[in-house]
Amino acid sequence: MTVLLLLLIVISPVGNAASLPPLFTTVQQARQHCPTDVVVWLNISSGVYHFRGQRWYGATKNGAFVCKREADQAGTERRGMDNEDDRLYHGCPNMI
Numbered sequence: 282m283t284v285l286l287l288l289l290i291v292i293s294p295v296g297n298a299a300s301l302p303p304l305f306t307t308v309q310q311a312r313q314h315c316p317t318d319v320v321v322w323l324n325i326s327s328g329v330y331h332f333r334g335q336r337w338y339g340a341t342k343n344g345a346f347v348c349k350r351e352a353d354q355a356g357t358e359r360r361g362m363d364n365e366d367d368r369l370y371h372g373c374p375n376m377i
Contacts (some may be wrong), residue, residue, distance in 0.1 A: 301325065302351035315348035323347045328357045335360065
């Protein structure tokens, strides 16, 4: 019985959830934390982040500002920046 319970805990899908990067309530706080990185808006519910200028940047109900590098390391997903013009517009020519 103990082995079965331990096995269920190990293979539980909850263990595969992405961990969250440090979360900030303002862009300024995030910039202070990561001055050389891009600040993005993370929708905490979906695990998807958005860039400045995109529709959902700073606009989802359950979200926070985060540093892009830390968001990537935490396993979150990005939305947008599909072409060079988008990356240049947002000041991020080397993002992809």
